[in-house]
Amino acid sequence: MFRKFLNRLIGRKDLSIDAVNAFVEGNASSDEIQLVENLMHDNASLEKDLSTQQALRSVLGRIEKIEAPRSFAVTPEMVAAAAGQDSLLSRVADLFAPQQRLALAPAAIAVIAAVGVALLTIGDVTGVVDQSSSSRSESFSTAEIFESATSGGASSPGAAGAPGNPGDPGSSADMFTTEKASSSAAATAVGAGVPESASTGDSVAPEAAEAPVAGLADSSAGSEEPELPSIMLEAPTNAISPDADDSDSTVFGSYDEDSSVTQAQLESREFHTDAGVLPGDGSSSIESETEFAYAQDTTFELVPSNNGISLPLWQLQASLVALAIAAVGAWAGLRRTRGE
Amino acid sequence: MTSFDEQRLIQLTRDGDYDAFNRLVVEYQNAVFAVVLRMVRNRAAAEDITQDTFISAFRKISSYRGGIFRAWLFRIAKNASLDYLRKIARWGETSIDEDIVYFSETVKDDSQDPVADALNAELARLIEHCMGGLSDDHRYAMVMIDVEGYQYDEAADSIGVSIGTVKSRLNRARARMRDCVQQDRELLPASMRL
Numbered sequence: 111m112f113r114k115f116l117n118r119l120i121g122r123k124d125l126s127i128d129a130v131n132a133f134v135e136g137n138a139s140s141d142e143i144q145l146v147e148n149l150m151h152d153n154a155s156l157e158k159d160l161s162t163q164q165a166l167r168s169v170l171g172r173i174e175k176i177e178a179p180r181s182f183a184v185t186p187e188m189v190a191a192a193a194g195q196d197s198l199l200s201r202v203a204d205l206f207a208p209q210q211r212l213a214l215a216p217a218a219i220a221v222i223a224a225v226g227v228a229l230l231t232i233g234d235v236t237g238v239v240d241q242s243s244s245s246r247s248e249s250f251s252t253a254e255i256f257e258s259a260t261s262g263g264a265s266s267p268g269a270a271g272a273p274g275n276p277g278d279p280g281s282s283a284d285m286f287t288t289e290k291a292s293s294s295a296a297a298t299a300v301g302a303g304v305p306e307s308a309s310t311g312d313s314v315a316p317e318a319a320e321a322p323v324a325g326l327a328d329s330s331a332g333s334e335e336p337e338l339p340s341i342m343l344e345a346p347t348n349a350i351s352p353d354a355d356d357s358d359s360t361v362f363g364s365y366d367e368d369s370s371v372t373q374a375q376l377e378s379r380e381f382h383t384d385a386g387v388l389p390g391d392g393s394s395s396i397e398s399e400t401e402f403a404y405a406q407d408t409t410f411e412l413v414p415s416n417n418g419i420s421l422p423l424w425q426l427q428a429s430l431v432a433l434a435i436a437a438v439g440a441w442a443g444l445r446r447t448r449g450e
Numbered sequence: 451m452t453s454f455d456e457q458r459l460i461q462l463t464r465d466g467d468y469d470a471f472n473r474l475v476v477e478y479q480n481a482v483f484a485v486v487l488r489m490v491r492n493r494a495a496a497e498d499i500t501q502d503t504f505i506s507a508f509r510k511i512s513s514y515r516g517g518i519f520r521a522w523l524f525r526i527a528k529n530a531s532l533d534y535l536r537k538i539a540r541w542g543e544t545s546i547d548e549d550i551v552y553f554s555e556t557v558k559d560d561s562q563d564p565v566a567d568a569l570n571a572e573l574a575r576l577i578e579h580c581m582g583g584l585s586d587d588h589r590y591a592m593v594m595i596d597v598e599g600y601q602y603d604e605a606a607d608s609i610g611v612s613i614g615t616v617k618s619r620l621n622r623a624r625a626r627m628r629d630c631v632q633q634d635r636e637l638l639p640a641s642m643r644l
Contacts, residue, residue, distance in 0.1 A: 177480050
């Protein structure tokens, strides 16, 4: 057994198989006959087995040849019908096939890789995906804080990137928009864990609209799980609704120092202050209440954003492109194996 | 048909000549149908698979890159047969027993003895039963070499494996057939009852 395994491993032929086959077929050479006789000497039942195999082969050889019951001539209509019957999946499988099970594997890999590259590229162009080192190292987004506050229960890593510098008013609107998007994703990830009143802007209590952080403190104190993130997510909506036109909730992108949108941004900046990123004045009641809310319910741990594996976007895209090329190569190899 | 004629017909087929391809069909349809029928053991399915094999061969003739043309056809037919067998194994679409092909009428016997004919019929049924118990790969090797009488290289080319692999599969197939048929020793010829 071990010898056979070694022979197979190094690609060496097992001469006994060739000899036995040739002996059964009656065309063994003298060396092969000698080898088979030696084998028979070692194994007494082998002679009987080989005789049976010879007789069996003679019976199989006596089976009459089968003739085709009809003509299998091909017509243009048959070819056209066959081409029309091919489903999209079967066409793909046919392209990738020697066997459909093998065929779909490189096809699926290539498609997934190509879709990944496309999504990342689109995200990069539109700004949804941003893994530039500056934005990640200089600020903590609301989503990141949210992740920490919820002790990692439900996170949205892909939404963690927050472009823009919080210290730059010109980019605050963008930052806020991104935070809104990130927070929405995080809130979605939380799912049923977030109370309806906290996740729906319209149903938040009026005092929350006037003082979002105060409302945050109240709701945080009244529950086991800190609901700060959900309130924070909706704080801009709540804050806008009393002062702004009640029909327009899309003013997130605008920057207004007097509006509560700015208040929310300030709130975000205060988190940075707590983390020591920005020097805070320490006089804000918002800050103190926020700290109180956090101190009550959570152990707030700010994780540096460069923890773990952070793959630059271009490297990810390059990896996916390489994967797609490898899959296409596998496809070509399979076609070659099939002889097409 | 000479090899040159075959290559010329293949070239004409590449240009879309149906008549040229149908001359190839006439040449090889018996061989393809026989192998397919031995594999799937269902006459209606074998006809469908054989027809599909030739249609597929016509559509993919541009991918034929030389070698034994018949082996290339066998490869297409074998893949189609295995797909069919996998399908019926997965979904149970057709019971093989409904239209099973026995060798009982196809075992040649020169004697005019009705008893010998009956024994041959039973023997053929036994062989059919035992061949049905082989794996697809082993059965294909046995059909190609022992039943249809093709050479190892053609069988290997049609499967897409080395000659050594074919020999190994055939060796195991014969051993399993021997074990199977010896369970009904009374049906075996005297030479097989040793």
